Amino acid sequence: MTTQQDFRAMPTPAERAVADVPGPREHLTSPRTQAVLKIQQALVAGARELMAAEGAVELFQPLIGPVTDPGARGAKQVDVDYYGHQYKLMASAILYKQTSLVAFDKVFFIAPNVRLEPLETSSTHRHLAEFHQIDVEFACASRDDAIALAERVVRQAVRKALATQEDALRLIGRDTAKLSAFVEQPFEVLTHAEVLDRLGHPHDPGTEIGWQAEEFISGRAEAPFFIVDYPKGSRGFYDKEDPERPSTLMSFDLIAPESCGEICSGGERESDYVKIVTRMRETGENPAKYGWYLDVVREGIPGSAGFGIGLERLTRWVAGLDSVWQASAYPKVPGVVSP
Amino acid sequence: MSALRAPGFPEQDVRRRAREGGAAVFPAAGQYGESVFGADATAPRDEIDACRLVPPVSMPRRLEKLIELAREPLYSDVSLESSFGGFDAPFPLYLSALGSTRVAAAGCALARQAGRIGLPMVIGENVAPVGGFRSSGKHLALLERIGAYTEAAQGATGGVVVQQSTEDANAEVWNHVYTDPSVRGLMDSGRLAFELKVGQGAKPGLGGLTMVDEETSRRLGGQYAMERLQAGGQVLRCGSPGTFTDEILRQQVHLMRNNYPRARCWVKLPPARDVAAAAAVAWRAGADAVTVDGAEGGTGWAPGVFLDHVGLPLGECLRRIGVPEGTLLASGRVYDGARAVKVLALGARAVGFGRAALVAVDEDPENGLVRFVESLALEMRLLISALGKYAAGEPGPEDLWSPRESPGAVARDGVTGEPPIRHDKREVFA
Numbered sequence: 001m002t003t004q005q006d007f008r009a010m011p012t013p014a015e016r017a018v019a020d021v022p023g024p025r026e027h028l029t030s031p032r033t034q035a036v037l038k039i040q041q042a043l044v045a046g047a048r049e050l051m052a053a054e055g056a057v058e059l060f061q062p063l064i065g066p067v068t069d070p071g072a073r074g075a076k077q078v079d080v081d082y083y084g085h086q087y088k089l090m091a092s093a094i095l096y097k098q099t100s101l102v103a104f105d106k107v108f109f110i111a112p113n114v115r116l117e118p119l120e121t122s123s124t125h126r127h128l129a130e131f132h133q134i135d136v137e138f139a140c141a142s143r144d145d146a147i148a149l150a151e152r153v154v155r156q157a158v159r160k161a162l163a164t165q166e167d168a169l170r171l172i173g174r175d176t177a178k179l180s181a182f183v184e185q186p187f188e189v190l191t192h193a194e195v196l197d198r199l200g201h202p203h204d205p206g207t208e209i210g211w212q213a214e215e216f217i218s219g220r221a222e223a224p225f226f227i228v229d230y231p232k233g234s235r236g237f238y239d240k241e242d243p244e245r246p247s248t249l250m251s252f253d254l255i256a257p258e259s260c261g262e263i264c265s266g267g268e269r270e271s272d273y274v275k276i277v278t279r280m281r282e283t284g285e286n287p288a289k290y291g292w293y294l295d296v297v298r299e300g301i302p303g304s305a306g307f308g309i310g311l312e313r314l315t316r317w318v319a320g321l322d323s324v325w326q327a328s329a330y331p332k333v334p335g336v337v338s339p
Numbered sequence: 340m341s342a343l344r345a346p347g348f349p350e351q352d353v354r355r356r357a358r359e360g361g362a363a364v365f366p367a368a369g370q371y372g373e374s375v376f377g378a379d380a381t382a383p384r385d386e387i388d389a390c391r392l393v394p395p396v397s398m399p400r401r402l403e404k405l406i407e408l409a410r411e412p413l414y415s416d417v418s419l420e421s422s423f424g425g426f427d428a429p430f431p432l433y434l435s436a437l438g439s440t441r442v443a444a445a446g447c448a449l450a451r452q453a454g455r456i457g458l459p460m461v462i463g464e465n466v467a468p469v470g471g472f473r474s475s476g477k478h479l480a481l482l483e484r485i486g487a488y489t490e491a492a493q494g495a496t497g498g499v500v501v502q503q504s505t506e507d508a509n510a511e512v513w514n515h516v517y518t519d520p521s522v523r524g525l526m527d528s529g530r531l532a533f534e535l536k537v538g539q540g541a542k543p544g545l546g547g548l549t550m551v552d553e554e555t556s557r558r559l560g561g562q563y564a565m566e567r568l569q570a571g572g573q574v575l576r577c578g579s580p581g582t583f584t585d586e587i588l589r590q591q592v593h594l595m596r597n598n599y600p601r602a603r604c605w606v607k608l609p610p611a612r613d614v615a616a617a618a619a620v621a622w623r624a625g626a627d628a629v630t631v632d633g634a635e636g637g638t639g640w641a642p643g644v645f646l647d648h649v650g651l652p653l654g655e656c657l658r659r660i661g662v663p664e665g666t667l668l669a670s671g672r673v674y675d676g677a678r679a680v681k682v683l684a685l686g687a688r689a690v691g692f693g694r695a696a697l698v699a700v701d702e703d704p705e706n707g708l709v710r711f712v713e714s715l716a717l718e719m720r721l722l723i724s725a726l727g728k729y730a731a732g733e734p735g736p737e738d739l740w741s742p743r744e745s746p747g748a749v750a751r752d753g754v755t756g757e758p759p760i761r762h763d764k765r766e767v768f769a
Contacts, residue, residue: 073597073598073599074514074517074518074598074599074600075514075518076511076514076515076517076518077511077514085561086561116514116518117518118517118518118601119518119520119523120601204596204625206593206596206597206624206625207593207596207597207600208597210600231593232590232593233589233590233592233593233594233596233597233624234593234594234597278587281581281582281583281587281591282586282587282589282590282591282594283590283591283594284503284535284591284594284595286505286579334518335520
């Protein structure tokens with residue numbers, strides 16, 4: 001936990017050193033890396049168990065498509081030449097999650113994502129250019145349903161790791177009693193405005209919580225907690241605007257304690273064609289490039305809610321790691337040339 | 340000097356400035372002692388040109404400056420240093436957006452000179468989508484211009500502003516720039532901004548238009564509308580203007596600030612009838628600067644009917660905006676110090692110019708823009724000091740006289756119908 005009293009005094013990403021990632025052989029043969037990867041597998045197994053109990057169907061996310069999630073702040077998408085057509089590597093599964101609900105009411109993916117994040121994120125300890133998400137979407141669910149479900153997934157995943165990877169957790173020196181205590185209590189829910197108040201210093205109310213500020217509040221948290229009601233303009237077009245409170249999104253983040261920051265984002269989704277096209281314009285998007293998705297939406301998709309848990313971020317927190325790259329076998333820190 | 344022509348624009352005046360710098364502010368030296376000079380008899384082109392800058396006799400501000408300096412102030416005591424849109428600049432001037440049309444191929448020569456004198460520079464839409472961004476390590480059009488600017492930059496002033504319009508979002512222009520290692524220096528020094536292009540002066544209501552060859556047409560056909568106006572000729576590439584409402588504009592500004600916290604946010608508005616309301620939306624959403632381009636503004640390509648019949652003149656845009664809530668930048672046929680100072684007096688924090696820059700760099704690719712700016716700066720110092728003021732931000736509506744105010748003058752100039760520009764700021768902008 002940080003002892004800083006003011007998030008503005010913390011070094012900015014630009015002032016921090018870029019992660020010093022070892023070569024692949026050194027990284028892979030390290031007993032610590034091996035322990036972390038086993039813990040990660042236990043987390044995935046725990047999540048899959050819970051999804052099975054909920055009756056969700058696991059699908060495999062396409063790797064490429066004509067369009068992908070534009071909602072990642074400042075990150076560049078990766079172009080692929082698909083027989084002369086410009087395709088993208090997936091930055092998230094959101095478009096496919098929503099459309100898959102025409103087949104099944106409850107779906108999930110363990111999905112690889114690629115986002116060429118801004119270079120300054122190379123020193124945040126929590127950004128990777130290539131990562132995985134436990135991506136969940138349930139039809140006819142509300143935001144509260146999704147929040148409760150995300151809490152159950154995290155709890156079950158951590159319980160599974162604690163139950164099956166005691167040796168690995170001991171090897172890396174994780175305090176398992178503390179970890180268990182974190183997830184056995186209910187996760188608090190705070191609004192975006194309440195969190196800004198707790199910062200004690202001015203922060204733009206109209207944007208995402210900055211990386212430093214988020215690390216700061218995470219460092220002071222006693223347990224994982226949710227932040228709800230992000231302002232419109234801070235998220236992609238698919239997060240639903242609260243009909244009762246315009247300019248407020250029915251979205252949420254899950255913040256892990258111990259300075260790890262956000263490990264999950266989600267929300268109730270927009271499913272109405274007219275609202276989706278309008279929101280696309282509000283997010284600066286050209287609807288023409290979303291042709292296939294809008295064709296499906298125009299014929300009707302169910303309302304839904306869901307979330308994506310960053311697998312490497314979850315692993316980092318559970319294993320008590322300094323940096324998220326330590327939770328990947330082949331880490332790609334933004335801007336760092338690596339295998 | 341190449342074949343560049345700027346019909347309807349005082350091209351020869353700009354060329355002389357590009358050749359002679361400050362000397363161009365005065366009549367040709369050879370005429371001294373042999374000619375007498377009076378006001379130009381040609382009719383003013385628009386309301387701003389028709390206005391005159393009118394110094395008072397009583398100058399309390401000059402007295403303050405005299406006390407500060409302990410001597411009589413001169414025009415050289417006028418400080419033109421300015422801060423606008425997040426940048427510091429040596430003059431209240433910036434280089435307006437130049438896009439991907441062939442005439443804008445002078446982009447790198449302009450960028451080098453703008454970088455040299457720390458003049459903020461806007462790079463127009465289409466440059467990356469049409470010219471490409473980066474190919475096997477090679478910097479294409481957009482990065483090439485940014486590189487030319489930063490390599491020539493000598494101080495900490497100025498900055499680069501990158502536009503994006505609707506279809507450019509497909510090409511992720513801003514995401515590319517924001518993540519590119521070559522732009523990091525600009526970003527770390529706070530000298531990068533993104534400009535949301537809502538529209539432009541010469542063709543309000545239309546998107547970007549560029550003539551492209553057959554190969555480019557095939558490459559971009561999936562992304563833009565293409566119109567073949569005549570067989571065998573070039574193909575017109577038509578960008579869409581994009582759909583805006585108050586809420587769409589507000590949220591796009593929010594998103595820019597959210598996604599690119601280390602870049603400043605500029606918004607460029609066309610000379611639309613609701614320009615004042617749109618500017619207020621952008622400022623309240625957090626735009627660092629709002630640029631208004633008057634209908635007199637230049638363009639690389641536009642239908643003649645738009646040049647002659649569409650959009651508000653810059654003077655009317657500024658009148659409708661009144662006292663700006665935030666940083667207002669303005670452009671539209673700016674080519675001399677008088678027009679620049681008048682636009683400042685009407686509320687702009689800085690003045691943009693585009694065609695003048697193209698002509699200047701066409702006259703002399705190495706020094707034309709630098710000399711042109713020198714001539715403007717000298718003229719602005721002379722004018723502002725004559726008003727009894729000593730900083731770029733000091734001229735106001737009280738310094739302007741419009742012939743529309745006087746019935747006799749109205750009849751003489753044949754200008755009718757419009758309400759006058761009045762002197763009292765509160766009255767004008769209530």
